[in-house]
Every structure is written in structure tokens, then in C-alpha cells.
Amino acid sequence: MPWSTFRQTLAAAGVAALTLSASAAALAQDALPIKFTLDWKFEGPSAGFLMAKQKGYFEEEGLDVSIDSGNGSSGAVTRVASGAYDIAMADVNSMIEFNASNPEQAMKAMFIVYNAPPFALFTLKESGIDSVEKMEGKTFGAPVFDSPRKLFPAFAQATGIDGDSVEWTSMDPALREPMLIRGDVDGISGFYFTSLLNLRGLGVGKEDLNIWQYRDAGLDLYGNGLIASPALMEENPEAVTGFLRAVVKGWQDVIADPEAGIDAVKERDPLIDEALELDRLMMAIENNVLTEEVKTQGMGGIDEARMQKAIDQVTYAFGIEDKPAVSDVFTSEFLPPQDERMLTATQ
Structure with missing residues (x-):
């Protein structure tokens, strides 16, 4: 190739690269900033969101999403209510309690x-x-914002025990499992995949524990979900749907390849125990995310009759007098089509 032709080829390639770079910069500049908070630390169950970020699924929807760790489900609700964040991963039941106290x-x-x-x-x-x-007459411990602690009255009602006879001790999250082991409390409440693995890390195996999951007691509650500020929902509904579409893609990838999901978590927190967080992620997928309802109906939606029953149980637990309707608690208007929300079990 003559030198003049080679120089022309290089120049053309440079122009093309600059054009692509300018296009990418323009897309980034036009992207809508979204501040998203998790409910907890960067652990295995956060993999679906971090994978969506890593793979660029939010960017494909025209969104510039920042993801921060959280300090509890109740805290995630107030982070959105205060305007500090646009979207949160939060306990739906805690949101119902918040709404009752803060209707405005x-x-x-x-x-x-x-x-x-x-x-x-x-x-x-x-x-x-x-x-x-x-459990009657015993002392249980948990942080004050712990969702299963706050919903213990519903558990007591469902199982027929005297919930008022159980005393509660408050502590920081990091002290919950050590206090159980030391005998400072008779029992604790917590997320199954969190406390179980924390106890295992302290040398207490599942075989050394008695465990009661709320769903086994007849509490057909929904757990954590995504809430958004009313302003974002009203002003940018397409952005909300795009965010959810990206989240589903992230979870689909993680369920297909959980180890890749843990790599995405490790990218945000290099100090995680990868094997432990993989176990935590698999527990969350198998017990909480990929349920029979989700397998048939897709991720993200609700069964209205089940949600109504859950509202009944939650309003009892929190002593809410003005019981909300399902439409006050959940909206399906931003969900991507059902066929886009289907998940497949890991092999």
C-alpha cells in the first residue's frame, strides 16, 4: 500500500474513532441520572442490579444509574421519601408502615x-x-429497623402465641449473631440468608440452629421490591420502565451464571468472600426470587388476592387503622411485558 494511501486510511480510522467517541459522549450526556440505593451491603443478592450496571443495560435504556449500598430496608424507604434517592430496593411491608405514618x-x-x-x-x-x-417469655434481639422484628406480631398471631410476652433487645446489625452465640438473647430475627451465613461464619452450623421462616407460619407476605419517587414516576414513566427492563436482564444473567454475578459484586467490593456470597446469592434465588409464582408469571408482578392478604397481616402487625387498598401499595403500570420478565432456573 502506498504511504499516501496508508496515511489516508489512518486518518479515516481516526475520524471514525472520534465520531464514535463523540457519539458515546453525547449519549452519556443525554442519559437521565438515576440514584439507586440497595437495601443492604454489596452482597450476593445485589448481583442482579450490579450485573445490569456492569453489562450496560441501564445505559441502553438511556439511564446513568449510580448504585449505593444501603443500611436496612426501612432506611431505603426514607432515602426515597427524603428525595436523596430516586429508586430503592426496600421492604414493601416497611413502605406500608411508612405510608400510614406519612400519608403526604x-x-x-x-x-x-x-x-x-x-x-x-x-x-x-x-x-x-x-x-x-x-418463645413465650423469652428475649429476642434485632436492630430496631429489622423487618421480621417489626412483623413479629403477625408471626405471633399466625402461630397462636402470645407475642406480647416476648421482649426485644436492640443492637447494631454486626452484633446480632454474636449476641445470640454469647447467650445475651434467646433468639434473633433476621433475613434467612443473612443471619444463617453470618452464624456459619462464626462457627455455628445450620444443624446447631432452630429456624422458623415466616412463610412457613402462614404469612404469605411479599418481601423486598423496588419503589420510586412519585415525581420520577409522574415525570419520567419511560425511564422507570427502562430501569425495570434493565433490572430483569441483570437478574436473568445472574440466574444463568451466578458466578458471573458474584464477579459483578466483587467489582464493587473486592473484599467479599466469594464462596460465601455465592451461597448467599443461591439461597436468595432459590428461596426468595425464583418461586413457583415467578416461574409461571414472571418476575416483578403480584397476585392481587395474595397482596390483599399480605396487607391484612401487615396492618395488624403495625396497628394500622386505615388499611390501604392493593392499588395504594403496588402499581403494575411500569412493568415490562410479561414475556420479557420470565426467569429460567439455574442448571
Whole structure:
């Protein structure tokens, strides 16, 4: 190739590269900023969201999404209510409680992530508390914002025990499992995949524990989902749907390849225990995300009759007098089509 022709080829390639770079910059400049908060730390169950970010699914929807860790489901609700964040991964039940106390700031869930909630109670087998009846008169511990702690009255009603006889001790999240092991409390409440693995990390295996999951007690609650600020829902409905579409793609990828999901988590927190977080992610998928309802109906939506029953149970637990309707708690208007929300079990 003559030198002049080679120089022309290089120049053309340079122009093309600059054009692509300018186009990418223009797209980035036009992207709508979205501040998204998780409910908890960067752990296995956050993989679906981090994968969507890593793969560029939010960018494909014209969104510039930042993802921050959280400090609890109740805190995630207030982060959106305060205007600090646009969208949050939060406990739907805590949102119902917040709405009852703050009707002028009421929000709606728009997508369910944990179709079955991970709420659970734990005791050591050596304590002898091996039935719900033996919980009466005992002391349980959890942070004040812990969702299963706050919903314990509904658990007590469903199991027929005297919930008022159970005393509660508050502590920081990091002290919950150590206090159980030391005997400072007789039992604890927490997310199943969080407390179980935290206890395992402290040398207490599942075989050493008595565990009661709320769903096994007849509480057909929904768990954590996505809530958005009313302003975002009203002003940018297409952006909300695009966000949800990207989230579904992220979860689809993680369910197909959980280890890749953990790589996405490790990218945000290099200090995670990869094996532990893979176990946590698999627990969340198998017990909370990929339920029979989700397998047939797709991720994100609700069964209205089930949600109504859940509202009945939640309003009892929180002592809410003005019970909300399903339409006050959840909206399906932003959901992508059902065929786009189908998940496939891991092989």
C-alpha cells in the first residue's frame, strides 16, 4: 500500500474513532441520572442490579444509574421519601408502615424482587427453644429497623402465641449473631440468608440452629421490591420502565451464571468472600426470587388476592387503622411485558 494511501486510511480510522467517541459522549450526556440505593451491603443478592450496571443495560435504556449500598430496608424507604434517592430496593411491608405514618409522602412499589420474603427467627438448639410456644417469655434481639422484628406480631398471631410476652433487645446489625452465640438473647430475627451465613461464619452450623421462616407460619407476605419517587414516576414513566427492563436482564444473567454475578459484586467490593456470597446469592434465588409464582408469571408482578392478604397481616402487625387498598401499595403500570420478565432456573 502506498504511504499516501496508508496515511489516508489512518486518518479515516481516526475520524471514525472520534465520531464514535463523540457519539458515546453525547449519549452519556443525554442519559437521565438515576440514584439507586440497595437495601443492604454489596452482597450476593445485589448481583442482579450490579450485573445490569456492569453489562450496560441501564445505559441502553438511556439511564446513568449510580448504585449505593444501603443500611436496612426501612432506611431505603426514607432515602426515597427524603428525595436523596430516586429508586430503592426496600421492604414493601416497611413502605406500608411508612405510608400510614406519612400519608403526604406515600409511595408505591412497582416491582417485587423477593417474591417470598426472607424473614426468619433463629434460636440455638442448645437453648431448648424448639417450638414457637417456647418463645413465650423469652428475649429476642434485632436492630430496631429489622423487618421480621417489626412483623413479629403477625408471626405471633399466625402461630397462636402470645407475642406480647416476648421482649426485644436492640443492637447494631454486626452484633446480632454474636449476641445470640454469647447467650445475651434467646433468639434473633433476621433475613434467612443473612443471619444463617453470618452464624456459619462464626462457627455455628445450620444443624446447631432452630429456624422458623415466616412463610412457613402462614404469612404469605411479599418481601423486598423496588419503589420510586412519585415525581420520577409522574415525570419520567419511560425511564422507570427502562430501569425495570434493565433490572430483569441483570437478574436473568445472574440466574444463568451466578458466578458471573458474584464477579459483578466483587467489582464493587473486592473484599467479599466469594464462596460465601455465592451461597448467599443461591439461597436468595432459590428461596426468595425464583418461586413457583415467578416461574409461571414472571418476575416483578403480584397476585392481587395474595397482596390483599399480605396487607391484612401487615396492618395488624403495625396497628394500622386505615388499611390501604392493593392499588395504594403496588402499581403494575411500569412493568415490562410479561414475556420479557420470565426467569429460567439455574442448571
